[in-house]
Amino acid sequence: MSIRDNVRKMKEVSPTVASLGVDIRNSALKAIAASLSSHSEEIFAANREDLARADADGIADSVKKRLKFDEHKLSDCLAGIDSLLSIPDPTGKVTLKRELDEGLVLERVTVPIGVIGIIFEARPDALVQISCLCIKSGNCAVLKGGRETASTNKVLFDLIRDAAASAGIPAESLLQASAHSEIDELLECDDCVDLVIPRGSNSFVRYIMDHTKIPVMGHSDGICHTYVDQYADQELAVPILIDAKTQYTAACNATETLLVHRAIGASFLPKAAKALAENGVKLRGTEEAAAILRDAGFGKEAPAALSQIAGDDVMGEDDFRKEYLDLVLSVKLVGSVDEAAAHINRFGSHHTDCIITEDDAAADRFMTLVDSAGVYRNCSTRFADGFRYGFGAEVGISTSKIHARGPVGLEGLVTYKYRLYGHGQIVGDYASGKKAFHFRNLL
Amino acid sequence: MSIRDNVRKMKEVSPTVASLGVDIRNSALKAIAASLSSHSEEIFAANREDLARADADGIADSVKKRLKFDEHKLSDCLAGIDSLLSIPDPTGKVTLKRELDEGLVLERVTVPIGVIGIIFEARPDALVQISCLCIKSGNCAVLKGGRETASTNKVLFDLIRDAAASAGIPAESLLQASAHSEIDELLECDDCVDLVIPRGSNSFVRYIMDHTKIPVMGHSDGICHTYVDQYADQELAVPILIDAKTQYTAACNATETLLVHRAIGASFLPKAAKALAENGVKLRGTEEAAAILRDAGFGKEAPAALSQIAGDDVMGEDDFRKEYLDLVLSVKLVGSVDEAAAHINRFGSHHTDCIITEDDAAADRFMTLVDSAGVYRNCSTRFADGFRYGFGAEVGISTSKIHARGPVGLEGLVTYKYRLYGHGQIVGDYASGKKAFHFRNLL
Numbered sequence: 001m002s003i004r005d006n007v008r009k010m011k012e013v014s015p016t017v018a019s020l021g022v023d024i025r026n027s028a029l030k031a032i033a034a035s036l037s038s039h040s041e042e043i044f045a046a047n048r049e050d051l052a053r054a055d056a057d058g059i060a061d062s063v064k065k066r067l068k069f070d071e072h073k074l075s076d077c078l079a080g081i082d083s084l085l086s087i088p089d090p091t092g093k094v095t096l097k098r099e100l101d102e103g104l105v106l107e108r109v110t111v112p113i114g115v116i117g118i119i120f121e122a123r124p125d126a127l128v129q130i131s132c133l134c135i136k137s138g139n140c141a142v143l144k145g146g147r148e149t150a151s152t153n154k155v156l157f158d159l160i161r162d163a164a165a166s167a168g169i170p171a172e173s174l175l176q177a178s179a180h181s182e183i184d185e186l187l188e189c190d191d192c193v194d195l196v197i198p199r200g201s202n203s204f205v206r207y208i209m210d211h212t213k214i215p216v217m218g219h220s221d222g223i224c225h226t227y228v229d230q231y232a233d234q235e236l237a238v239p240i241l242i243d244a245k246t247q248y249t250a251a252c253n254a255t256e257t258l259l260v261h262r263a264i265g266a267s268f269l270p271k272a273a274k275a276l277a278e279n280g281v282k283l284r285g286t287e288e289a290a291a292i293l294r295d296a297g298f299g300k301e302a303p304a305a306l307s308q309i310a311g312d313d314v315m316g317e318d319d320f321r322k323e324y325l326d327l328v329l330s331v332k333l334v335g336s337v338d339e340a341a342a343h344i345n346r347f348g349s350h351h352t353d354c355i356i357t358e359d360d361a362a363a364d365r366f367m368t369l370v371d372s373a374g375v376y377r378n379c380s381t382r383f384a385d386g387f388r389y390g391f392g393a394e395v396g397i398s399t400s401k402i403h404a405r406g407p408v409g410l411e412g413l414v415t416y417k418y419r420l421y422g423h424g425q426i427v428g429d430y431a432s433g434k435k436a437f438h439f440r441n442l443l
Numbered sequence: 444m445s446i447r448d449n450v451r452k453m454k455e456v457s458p459t460v461a462s463l464g465v466d467i468r469n470s471a472l473k474a475i476a477a478s479l480s481s482h483s484e485e486i487f488a489a490n491r492e493d494l495a496r497a498d499a500d501g502i503a504d505s506v507k508k509r510l511k512f513d514e515h516k517l518s519d520c521l522a523g524i525d526s527l528l529s530i531p532d533p534t535g536k537v538t539l540k541r542e543l544d545e546g547l548v549l550e551r552v553t554v555p556i557g558v559i560g561i562i563f564e565a566r567p568d569a570l571v572q573i574s575c576l577c578i579k580s581g582n583c584a585v586l587k588g589g590r591e592t593a594s595t596n597k598v599l600f601d602l603i604r605d606a607a608a609s610a611g612i613p614a615e616s617l618l619q620a621s622a623h624s625e626i627d628e629l630l631e632c633d634d635c636v637d638l639v640i641p642r643g644s645n646s647f648v649r650y651i652m653d654h655t656k657i658p659v660m661g662h663s664d665g666i667c668h669t670y671v672d673q674y675a676d677q678e679l680a681v682p683i684l685i686d687a688k689t690q691y692t693a694a695c696n697a698t699e700t701l702l703v704h705r706a707i708g709a710s711f712l713p714k715a716a717k718a719l720a721e722n723g724v725k726l727r728g729t730e731e732a733a734a735i736l737r738d739a740g741f742g743k744e745a746p747a748a749l750s751q752i753a754g755d756d757v758m759g760e761d762d763f764r765k766e767y768l769d770l771v772l773s774v775k776l777v778g779s780v781d782e783a784a785a786h787i788n789r790f791g792s793h794h795t796d797c798i799i800t801e802d803d804a805a806a807d808r809f810m811t812l813v814d815s816a817g818v819y820r821n822c823s824t825r826f827a828d829g830f831r832y833g834f835g836a837e838v839g840i841s842t843s844k845i846h847a848r849g850p851v852g853l854e855g856l857v858t859y860k861y862r863l864y865g866h867g868q869i870v871g872d873y874a875s876g877k878k879a880f881h882f883r884n885l886l
Contacts, residue, residue, distance in 0.1 A: 002598035013787060015812040048861025098833055103824060106832055113844050114814060194844050213652060215845040238868040243869035345458060367862050369458040371557060379547060389549055389861070390541055401556050401637050401858045402658040403800050403846040415844045418832070422822025424679040426686035430831070439683070439833035 003185040006175050006345040013172045018138045022089035028167035033081045035163040036346045046151040069124040077128045084136050090410040091138050097443035100114045106417045112138035114194040117186050121200050122146025129393045131160050137413040142172040157342050187212035189205040197398050219399035221323050221349035222252025224381040227340040227347050229357035230261040237356040238275050243380040246279045250325050253384040257330040259340045270296035285331030320347040337362050341369035350399050352384040373406035446628040450614050453583045461555045461581045465532035471578050471610035476524045477607040489594040490493040504530040512567040520571040521659045526835040527579050533853040534581050550862045555581035557637040558880035560629050564643050565589025572836045574603050580856040583616040630655035642839050645758045662842035664792035665695025665825040666766050670783040672800035673704035680799040681718045686823040693768050696795050700773040702783045708776050713739035728774030763790040780805050782814035793842050795827040815850035
């Protein structure tokens, strides 16, 4: 059966799936956890096939690390399911209840979005996490994982779908796409799919956005900033900066640009440069930043990591739009909080940006002016993550401003509907003035 | 200056606009109300120019009625501004506050979306309503109204922008586009515009969706249903149906299809047909519906309004996708609530659909299964409207499931950001197990 036929069936079954109680959805999660546990050897065997193929194909070690699905990853997955079980049902919440007039009551209630397509990277744990988030939130899902994990994903998906079905979730509500060509087929189902969530490289996310009429929730870039203010505690700033840049360079929430207030440039920049160099970070900066470092003794004769900033490679404006995902950091001096915010709003990706300062007014101004999903004070940009926010898990991090922003957990997978309960009320009576609304909130 | 240049400036000023307190925004609304009042003659004179041009161009009366801006429309606008003043600030609301760990506090706070482009029909009152909604919610707006109201809009817009500026709202935060070609220019500004809201015909909204990468909030169709259940109070059903179909046929929330439970087909359908005919409504239906009416004495010799249903024009499936916006109603019989819901989900536009029933279980089932922004019981579908929901005003009605659904007032014009307050926390400490999150909700 084609993707389109499957997705049409899924669309038809989605209201029924949405009508199932949270008890059934939680039972499904428990059944999934039990099934993954009892079939662990089968999963690991499939994963060994994927790993062997990765070896044969000369796949990079960093990718293989993510491909690998062992006892440790399984136990993380099971802990994630446990945590999802403890999170309240995101659907059925009445968020507005208003008597419009005598006997005419309006309610706004959260409901599943419906049919969601999720295209994600080659990580078997992502398949488990994403399908469980969709089940818990009452959604149907089309899942397409990276081809490098095809064998593991097939085993995992079959176990998940069968366990969910045994608990009463219609089997049509979950579908795994495996061929790459099926992505394009999925993107054309704008009459059946309510939301697409692509995870992966920037160019991939942009491709999805450019090739579908389905609303897309994704993030395009992760150009995060750490701004060290004039009133920063510099002893606090250095370890935060090191963590934000180096704790996991390939993450979208890693800091790519360091902004420093001009008033503390000469005192802070050399200190930061030394610590960054010791952590293997290469700096690239404006001529002004380079001059400060040259004056402080860095330069062509300095450690290689810093040679670039010493005048060989002064950055142009557009260089600040670069997402390194590597041990490289852009550096620039600014004259005020407002200038820092303006730089971030112009060159950043509206993901996560931090101010290091002891000055409350500066922090407040920065956090108000910076137009990003996450605005931080005195901590690492690396905290931008659904698990670290206490959401249990995330389907992704949104840099869009519409619908959901930042790490997206269960709440981003629901929408709402309005229910209006009447006793024969007609609009004509209100238009003629025979009756009038009185709008009384009941909640 | 081109639209692009203006919009780029608007984007730059938008964080400042978002940082203004609600006092300034409310002062701006008061200044606008005062200015519109004191310049009413100027506005009416401009409107007379538009009306004269409409006469010369042979514009339809129904359009001219919407073009006209007189004392009555002005006083409606002023009442709308008053009502907006009384609605609490939609921004700055803390909707989540959680201690992730000792001294590491996460907040989610509502903020303006930023820059919104709104393209709307030829109605001067819409210009006032939309710009005031954007000002109240701290957003910047590019406004493009119908060309038939060019003179009135120019006067209104200048008064609004100047009054807002006098209260401290940057003049760059409001822009009026006047040439049609500027719409395409606006649609290309996906790096500066956060949301586009098109209002108008289906084909126009679809054109916008197909020609921009900016997220679009709009409604594509208004195919609303009234389902008369087996356990309906038929005396209640008839006036609801008449109101839903005829109170304002050109509205998107007017009922386009009547579904009737087969068990009451013979008793209800002739009664409904008679009342509909008396209100000038033409019926189109399935052969089954036509046969019932023929048996009841309707037919070729019956009033013209009913002739079509008598077998001359039996509907095919796709006919049920038609939005008449006229005194025409599709009719079909169904065997159950589930079948009614399935028809609505398949052929409707997920706008607003109603069940008429005295049976609580049937109502609940219908309201759960029907996947629409509004699901009603025992009242007219015409209630789907921001004013009638008590939102003060609306920028439009969304049939998308993402971000905002149904009538969209101030709440649909805000998004949120996460603020994280730390004291030097780094992710490395949590990754290594030196520290652990404890997630304590403070709200």
